Every structure is written in C-alpha cells, then in structure tokens.
Amino acid sequence: MLKNLLNLSGKNALVTGSSQGIGQGIALGLAEFGANVLVHYRSDADEARTVSEAIAKFGVKTSAIGVDLASANAADDLFDQATKQFGSIDILVLNASVQKPKQWTETTPQEFDEQVMANWKSTLFIMQKFLPGMTERGWGRILTLGSVQELKPHPAMVVYAGTKAAVANTVRNLAIQVADQGVTVNNLSPGIIDTPRTDEPTPPIPDRISQRMSVPVGFDGQPEDIAGMAVLLCSDAGRYVTGQTIFVDGGMSL
Secondary structure, three states, X not given: OHHHHOOOOOOEEEEOOXXXXXXXXXXXXHHHOOOEEEEEEOOOHHHHHHHHHHHHOOOOXXXXXXXXOOOOOHHHHHHHHHHHHHOOOOEEEEOOOOOOOOOHHHOOHHHHHHHHHHHHXXXXXXXXXXXXXXXXXXXXXXXXXXXXXXXXXOOOOHHHHHHHHHHHHHHHHHHHHHHHHOEEEEEEEEOOEOOHHHHOOOOOOXXXXXXXXXXXXXXXXXXXXXXXXXXXXXXXXXXXXXXXXXXXXXXXXX
16 A cells, blocks of 8 residues: 555654755654654754654654764764664755855855855765665665756856756766665755745846746745655655656746
8 A cells, every 4th residue: 555655664764954944844754654863954953953852743763963064074974973873874865955145256166165065075975875774775765855946047056056956967877876776866856945045135136037937836835845755755655766856846947
C-alpha cells in the first residue's frame, strides 16, 4: 500500500538549514511520517531547539547541531556532529544556502566565494562524506534544494542562480553513479515560497523581466508544499525517481 511506502519509521534524517522556512517544513514533514530528524542551523540555536521540540511531538528522536556551511571544514564538522548524534544518516536533505541579492556589477569576490562555498562546494563535499555509508547499507536518499532560478534567474542573483544550476548538474552526475546501489539523488526546486527569506529586500528589476517571473497559479507557495514532495522523494514511494530536478513553483518555470 502507498501509505506503507511513505512510512519513514526507523530512518535517520539530517536537514540542513532547518531552523526556519522550507527546511523547517521538510524536517517536520519527515518527522510526521516517522523519521528521526536532526535539525541543522548556522547561528540561531534557539530557533533550532524550537523546531526540534516540535519534531519531538511526533514521538521520534531529534536533536540540533550548528555548523557554518561556508566554513572550510563544514563537511567534516557536519558529518562528525551528525554521526555522533544519530550514528548513521539515511536521508540527507541539503537545504541550507546563502543568498546575496545585488546587481552583478556590484558583487564582490568575497560575496561570490561565500555563495559558491555554502551553496555548491559544501553540497559536494557533504555528499562525499555521507553517501558512502548509504551505498554500504544499500539504502539512502539525498535531496538537494535548488531554485526556480535555475531556469528563471533573477537579475540581482546571478551568483546564487548559478550555484543552484551547478548543484542540479551535480545531482544528475552523482545519481547515475549510485543508481544501482539503493540510493537516489534528486534536486527539488521551489518557486516563491512564503518564508522569512522572501521578505528580504532585493534590488528593483525592469518590468520586462519581472513579467516573465510571474506565478501562473496566482499565489505564493508554503513550506508544506515543498515538504510534501520531499517526503515522497525521501521515502520508498520515490524509489524509482533519481537524477531529477522537480520544480514545485506554481508553474513559474513554464
């Protein structure tokens, strides 16, 4: 039965950037379907503890760990803390990212490096740490969070959009390498989702560009819209899906 395929009981999940927004929604969704969930945060331990407390109400194991994914030792630190808490990770959701909205002509080398480090480089090296254990056990799920900007880049987010496109390509590359070992690797790309990030100011853009970035369904999404797809892809219900970028964007990518 389908509900059995969606059951995540006994699986250990790590969701980066899960102290708020989309990451929080995914963490709660995985817990609702039975997964033990490790909450990750960069700086706000109180927010992460609040999410962890909400997860605990589902009767699953949970904890919170803090790592700056833009740091040089991010992958090692995350792996060490996660395995210390949970022993092994079956589901890895790479949601955390850094976004620096700015006209591309004003972007500094430091801002470029920070976004590439946090959004793409750390993703690759975190996968490098966690994926071998999944193939060894014969079961695993890796889910990266992309963006509709892979197809509809915002003029003030040239670097951010570029890192998301790079991650999508990396997903395709790795997915085929482990497809016969019980591990799926997918990229889930949201559109405009109602989170604290959407309230951050961005430079104005010309009407001729903003018109092509409209949302056909007529409203912004919620974190739960992303969480629903994430649960499917991270469960046995999604075992036949790998190497894909799936847009959950209200039609914005059309």
